[in-house]
Amino acid sequence: MEIYTALKMIWALLLGVLLTGLAVMVGMDMGVGTLLRFVGRNDAERRAALNIIGPHWDGNQVWFILGGGAIFAAFPTLYATSFSIFYIVMILLLFSMIMRPVAFEYRSKVDASRWRETWDWAFLISGAVPMIVYGAAIGNVLQGVGFHFSWDGQYYQDESFIWYLLNPFALLCGALSLALSIHQGGAMLMIRGEGAIAMRARRFAIWGGAIAAALFVIGGIWVPFIRGFVYTQPVNPAMAATPLNGPAVAMQAGAWMRNFHSFPILWLAPALGLAGMILGPLALAARRPVLGWWLGAIAWIGTIGTIGAAMFPFLMPSTTAPSQSLTVWNASGSAYNLGWMLVFALIFTPAVIAYTSWAFHLMGGKVNPEKVSRDDHLY
Amino acid sequence: MRHVIKMVALGLILAFALLLAVVAGDYAPWYFAWLVGTTMIVLIAASGAVLFETQDAARDRRRDNL
Amino acid sequence: MINPTVVELSRLQFALTALYHFLFVPLTLGLSFILAAMETVYVITGKPIYKDMTQFWGKLFGINFAIGVATGLTMEFEFGTNWSMYSHFVGDVFGTPLAIEGLMAFFMESTFVGLMFFGWDRLSKPAHLAVTYLVALGSNLSALWILVANGFMQDPVGATFDPNTMRMQFTDLGALVFSQDAQAKFVHTSIAGFVTGALFVMGISAYYLLRRQHRDFAARSFRMAALFGVIASLAVVTLGDALGRMDYLVQRTKLAAIEGIWHTTTPPAAPWTIFALPDQSARKNIAAIEIPYVLTPLVTHSWNTAIPGIDSLEREAKPKIVNGIQAATALKAYAGTKNPAALAEFRKYQSDLGYGLLAQRYAPDQDLAKITKADLPGVVDRTAQATIPNVFVEFWSFRIMVAFGFAFIAVFAFGAYYSLKNELEEHPWMLKAAMWSIPLPVLVCEYGWIVAENGRQPWSVYGWLPTFVSASTHGVGYMVFSLVGFALLYSLFIAAELYLMFKYARLGPGFREAPAAAQAGAGPGLGRPGYANKSWE
Incomplete structure (x- = not known):
């Protein structure tokens, strides 16, 4: 195998790792934000819920930023095309995402119920909207998007944004993503929350996990019937990265199942996802929140792994110009760039994981609403 | 033994600093200037505070003597 | 067809969101190191007042930091959402520093900032100090990688254009990271942040001193900030000179616009224009006041090097444009046919491709x-004229930036002098000057951004990719939607931010003036109920 091909595959894998890290860590915080108004019935309880993730949300959010940066560098054409094509929802995602840091820092700095109520709504929006957009974007990509390129590599959009905003399969994926984040956030609220907060969070999280499992099964039944994409001409994986003049691609219902038929071991991914979604709520019901949290993380790994396994090597297929579909082979950075980034990733990812774990360990322990409400330094 | 380890550690830091200075001096003069300059700015600001405490203590002594 | 309205709206949105983001960044860069300096004194002397200082200024840091992070999210994604051609064209080399920034710097800064705010009770003194330093280092490293990326837009080194992938491909990490432009720009920007942070602390301390409030607290903060600022403000001017020289070497159009040089003058008589109203259509300066024999040594650091004026820069551009048109035409032919003859033709003119795209x-x-x-x-002709940025904007943004840059040196110098003599309260004019100067460095940083980025026009990547062809192919409706949303949301944020800043600055540190509290030693002795973690009681 050529080195360039190997680098492309490694970065496709790392893209999956990033999307999973983002989903697990940011998803957890989003879940807490979504649940804030429901698990906290008074100000002290809401502040306690916020301070459970208070020391960590900022670090977790970097997964999201790194996701953007890594797609930019490792798959420049994918970054350029997908973010522009999904403009309306990307902007909605940004609007809701940028409310969140401000909400954290400003909410508890003014002692007025209207001020705090307003920011609590901001938490609901900035928790739910990004997760729905995240899932829906993946759902849209799975079905293919209408776009083509001109000779210079500029994209042109061939379908209305109304379609990707309101397309039923994408909405299903959005709901799945939201449900998983509620499970994850609820589990975290149980780990560090006390009394009523943990009790209410448990109820929501169990429902979140159970609904996610149901949606995942529905999605699994649906996927074989949607249009998938497949190369119909031989492909050179080490080709120069350009979507122009590429080998032919066909659209076929059920094409997303081909990888599973060729490599049955890939069934492990959906099995893992479903197992996480079923066992996660059971663990929470048995009041084992740490186990439930990790099972939720496994559910995310399984879900994103399933999508990756189904689509590989496609990243964002085009319905209007299938041969210009963006794939791992034709949308990646140069070998030099991918190589150096891999070096940086190998050095810094372990460091990041080490100090993030240390931070969680250091700031661990229960968060008590009474103590929180007496401490103005906290959120 | 602890002294030996300490000396070795300090020696390593010194070697690293020298290496940094040589390499950075060639390729990255401005980055190197930033490192040195920022350290200096922080130290000067801190020593300003320490001087403040000394002046403050001297003033208190003068007041007590009066 | 590229819709010029969409390009202009995309530029407007990028400029507004970047300028807005940059309202908060400099304070983060500077204040983080000032916090580290304060905490260093706390750890060395053990005096609790320095912990109070770190915590109080840390609180204001947090109010500012949150909105800086929030608006930074926009920047990371806006290249993709609005500048698709740009992202495709240079993503292979421009995206890399952004990705490394996240991995190396932003993770560090963001993880440790949580520990900095909430880890006081759980970390030992030296460990917490180390955390504070990591936050300061992380935020500045973050700026480093962003400015490495920006350095590439100003002076594209470390990449070559590849006609097979239709983009610039990364070829030399060392050249990119150690680019002279990136280096000087990073240090200039970071130190400008130091100035902003120092004047922020000094100004608010001056406000307390004027009102005879929190005097022990304010005098110490003032001292540290004044010394911090006096060196930083000197350094920022030095680095500004270095950057000006960089423009002379690699971006002559920017330099000509900054100095309003319409015609080349023979050295060393080239005059430096102190005041003028540059008129781009008449191609001359109205009401100019000039000092001869200053510009040549100032810019070239020599007596006999000519500084090219706008007329000769346009003349030099014309053959490049003719070649560039050949290159772009050949490239298009090659893209369709993969014809080796077209490729050979392209290779002949490839270094001028950008000028063809501009045409x-x-x-x-x-x-x-x-x-x-x-x-x-x-x-x-029209393309050649378009290679010159807006001279009026460049000329005046630069002059405002430089004038204030020198004024800050004076403010800090007087502040440091009277602080060292402990005579601050006898010179209220000085305190007032410091207080009213608080917003000025922020403003000057904005002008610095304008000088750098307006001066780069008409290019998004200097000499290679015109801004005009860089944007996404959106309709006007998309742009109106996002612009209105950003305007509304960002206005609300700045209102909330200013409200909280004023509220907390006015409330002050709540430090008890009575010496008993300072000697109690076990943490912050804070007067206002509910302000602090009262575990010490």
Whole structure:
């Protein structure tokens, strides 16, 4: 195998790792934000819920930023095309995402119920909207998007944004993503929350996990019937990265199942996802929140792994110009760039994981609403 | 033994600093200037505070003597 | 066809969101190191007042930091959402520093900032100090990688254009990271942040001193900030000179616009224009006040090097434009046919490709193939004129930036002098000057951004990719939607931010003036109920 091909595959894998890290860590915080108004019935309880993730949300959010940066560098054409094509929802995602840091820092700095109520709504929006957009974007990509390129590599959009905003399969994926984040956030609220907060969070999280499992099964039944994409001409994986003049691609219902038929071991991914979604709520019901949290993380790994396994090597297929579909082979950075980034990733990812774990360990322990409400330094 | 380890550690830091200075001096003069300059700015600001405490203590002594 | 309205709206949105983001960044860069300096004194002397200082200024840091992070999210994604051609064209080299920034710097800064705010009770004194230093280092490293990326836009080194992938491909990490432009720009920007942070602390301390409030607290903060600022403000001017020289070496159009040089003058008589109203259509300076024999040594650091004026820069651009049109035409032919003859033709002119892309805008129907022999001189003329940025904006942004830069040195110098003599309260004019100067460094940083980025026009990547062809192919409706949303949301944020800043600055540190509290030693002795973690009681 050529080195360039190997680098492309490694970065496709790392893209999956990033999307999973983002989903697990940011998803957890989003879940807490979504649940804030429901698990906290008074100000002290809401502040306690916020301070459970208070020391960590900022670090977790970097997964999201790194996701953007890594797609930019490792798959420049994918970054350029997908973010522009999904403009309306990307902007909605940004609007809701940028409310969140401000909400954290400003909410508890003014002692007025209207001020705090307003920011609590901001938490609901900035928790739910990004997760729905995240899932829906993946759902849209799975079905293919209408776009083509001109000779210079500029994209042109061939379908209305109304379609990707309101397309039923994408909405299903959005709901799945939201449900998983509620499970994850609820589990975290149980780990560090006390009394009523943990009790209410448990109820929501169990429902979140159970609904996610149901949606995942529905999605699994649906996927074989949607249009998938497949190369119909031989492909050179080490080709120069350009979507122009590429080998032919066909659209076929059920094409997303081909990888599973060729490599049955890939069934492990959906099995893992479903197992996480079923066992996660059971663990929470048995009041084992740490186990439930990790099972939720496994559910995310399984879900994103399933999508990756189904689509590989496609990243964002085009319905209007299938041969210009963006794939791992034709949308990646140069070998030099991918190589150096891999070096940086190998050095810094372990460091990041080490100090993030240390931070969680250091700031661990229960968060008590009474103590929180007496401490103005906290959120 | 602890002294030996300490000396070795300090020696390593010194070697690293020298290496940094040589390499950075060639390729990255401005980055190197930033490192040195920022350290200096922080130290000067801190020593300003320490001087403040000394002046403050001297003033208190003068007041007590009066 | 590229819709010029969409390009202008995309530029407007990027400029507004970047300028807005940059309202908060400099304070983060500077205040983080000032916090580290304060905490260093706390750890060395053990005096609790320095812990109070770290915590109080840390609180204001947090109010500012949150909105800086929030608006930074926009920047990370806006290249993709609005500048698709740009992202495709340079993502291979420009995206890399952004990704490394996240991995190396932003993770560090963001993880440790949580520990900095909430880890006081759980970390030992030296460990917490180390955390504070990591936050300061992380935020500045973050700026480093962003400015490495920006350095590439100003002076594209470390990448070459590849006609097979239709983009610039990364070839040299060392050249990119150690680019002279990136280096000087990072240090200039970071130190400008130091100035902003120092004046922020000094100004608010001056406000307390004027009102005879929190005097022990304010005098100490003032002292540290004044010394911090006096060196930083000197350094920022030095680095500004270095950057000016960089422009002389790699971006002569920017330099000519900054100095309003319409015509080349023979050295060393080239005058430095102190005041003028540059008129781009008449191509001259109105009401100019000039000092001869200053500009040549100032910019070139020599007596006999000519500084090219706008007229000769345009003349130099014309052959490049003619070649560039050939290159772009050949490239398009090659893209369709993979014809080796077209490739050979392209290779001949490839270094001028950017000028061909720039000429697209002035070609009939934006199509280079439709340029007739008769059209050509007209297209070349208009393209050549377009290589010059807006001179008036550049000229005045630069002068405002430099004038305030020197004024800050004076403010800090007086502040440091009277602080060292412990005579601050006898010189209220000085305190007032410091207080009213608080917003000025922020403003000056904005002007610095304008000088750097307006001066880079008409290019998004200097000499390679015109801004005009960089944008996404959105409709006007998309742009209106996002612009209105950003305007509304960002206005609300700044209102909330200013409200909280004023509220907390006015409330003050709540430090008990009674010496008993200071000697109690076990943490912050804070007067206002509910302000602090009262575990010490």
